[in-house]
Amino acid sequence: MRNNRLNSSLDEIDRTILRLLQEDSTLSNAKLAERLSLSVTPCWRRIRRLEEEGFIDGYQANLNRRKLGFGVLAFVQLGFGIHTDDSPNRFEKAILSHPEVLSCHKITGAADYLLQVVAEDLDSYGEFVELVLRAMPGVTSIHSSLALREIKSSSRLPVY
Structure with missing residues (x-):
């Protein structure tokens, strides 16, 4: 189901950055830029803007609760x-x-x-x-x- 109300200030590249970082927040800026067919500096600027505007709240690893003993x-x-x-x-x-x-x-x-x-x-x-x-x-x-x-x-x- 497509969300047509997604913030209109985001273009397709911004949305792709958000998708890719949700899938793997450990992607380096260089790898991310390569996947987006961008150079490193514009990619870095977009990520910083997304962070500054609050679209990206932070980065974290998804942990397995059972492996950590939380049954x-x-x-x-x-x-x-x-x-x-x-x-x-x-x-x-x-x-x-x-x-x-x-x-x-x-x-x-x-x-x-x-x-x-x-x-x-x-x-x-x-x-x-x-x-x-x-x-x-x-x-x-x-x-x-x-x-x-x-x-x-x-x-x-x-x-x-």
């Missing part, structure tokens, strides 16, 4: 009883310090937040729920869904 992947829905006090704001600040929380989203629907959490095993996930989530002020409900099998996991955006 549990949980999706956690959290609810707050009172939304008028400072509890949600304190929660948002506190959750930033927990590296086992891969993502945290304020959402619509029955829950207030959706978290993606990794843990070594069910016991360590249980400890995280008891010692961290249940200890957060204002949290009134916690619903966990554990991933039984990972079908697709990607952070790549569909850049056409």
